Amino acid sequence: MVPIVTHRLNLYLALIRWDRPAGWLLLLWPTMSALWIAAQGFPGWHLLAVFVLGTILMRSAGCCVNDVADREFDRHVKRTAQRPVTSGAVSVKEALMLGAGLALVAFALTLTTNPATIALCAPALTVTVLYPYAKRVLSMPQAVLGVAFSFGIPMAFAAALGRPEWSWASIGNAVPWQAWALLISNLFWVLAYDTEYAMVDRDDDLKIGIKTSAITLGRYDVAAVMGFYLVHLWSWSWLGTGMGLGLWFQMGIVGAGLQVAWHYTLIKTRNREACFKAFRLNHWLGFTVFVGTVLDLALRGR
Numbered sequence: 001m002v003p004i005v006t007h008r009l010n011l012y013l014a015l016i017r018w019d020r021p022a023g024w025l026l027l028l029w030p031t032m033s034a035l036w037i038a039a040q041g042f043p044g045w046h047l048l049a050v051f052v053l054g055t056i057l058m059r060s061a062g063c064c065v066n067d068v069a070d071r072e073f074d075r076h077v078k079r080t081a082q083r084p085v086t087s088g089a090v091s092v093k094e095a096l097m098l099g100a101g102l103a104l105v106a107f108a109l110t111l112t113t114n115p116a117t118i119a120l121c122a123p124a125l126t127v128t129v130l131y132p133y134a135k136r137v138l139s140m141p142q143a144v145l146g147v148a149f150s151f152g153i154p155m156a157f158a159a160a161l162g163r164p165e166w167s168w169a170s171i172g173n174a175v176p177w178q179a180w181a182l183l184i185s186n187l188f189w190v191l192a193y194d195t196e197y198a199m200v201d202r203d204d205d206l207k208i209g210i211k212t213s214a215i216t217l218g219r220y221d222v223a224a225v226m227g228f229y230l231v232h233l234w235s236w237s238w239l240g241t242g243m244g245l246g247l248w249f250q251m252g253i254v255g256a257g258l259q260v261a262w263h264y265t266l267i268k269t270r271n272r273e274a275c276f277k278a279f280r281l282n283h284w285l286g287f288t289v290f291v292g293t294v295l296d297l298a299l300r301g302r
Helices: 002-015 022-039 045-069 092-110 115-119 121-134 142-150 152-161 168-174 177-200 202-208 213-242 247-267 272-280 283-298
Strands: none
Touching: 002 045, 002 092, 022 045, 022 142, 022 152, 022 177, 022 283, 045 092, 045 121, 045 152, 092 121, 115 121, 115 152, 121 142, 121 152, 142 152, 142 177, 152 168, 152 177, 177 202, 177 213, 177 247, 177 272, 202 213, 213 247, 247 272, 247 283
């Protein structure tokens, strides 16, 4: 009995990519930066726990939905053919039930915050569910992923600034325009790293008819990735400066920029392994900006 339970548990952990934390780290760092900015420093252990756990849970739930939606495509791609749902080791019903359960736990966490944060759960979940199907109709579905992966930013502002009472005015006031601007800025980072990811599977995706940014951009893919990175870092820097962040924050931006230059050396030849390496290590770029943000707010006035 125990070996059977252990086997099923291992399959579920593989389904939610437990052994690949880079995915949830890509969501975590911009959300943490936004949380620190909104709170003007350490946001408290409660909000920290809510957003760290919520990020991990929602990324895991997203993997369940994505693998169900892509199961017919994934079997034709060498890198994804052995995923639990694609291989039949985990049923569609099991995957959807697991995803729903994880999403419900994440929602329960938001219930401990405020109405503004709770109100943003519905659009965040909607975009997460829609993304896997965007590959069928949009030339650059990574843009939808960018919104899904950036929704933690306005939710972080809502959690830090929201009031305890229900009213549309209080919800609107909890999420200033800068939060939405940061979401758009972060979308360009997602476009950059997910295009690197799409460059890995371009040949397979062309055969099976999936639409991706790497295919749409064609021979301009590398230039576009660099452009996406630059738009993200410039706009994030400009927005941060406007919200009072200073030297240490800008040092974080510079550190991220140096990593972008390194990424160019990895992807310029379009080698699969090098492109995948660039994608996997992208979370360090977000971490660098987060560290700069934390230091800037912690050392302010000293």
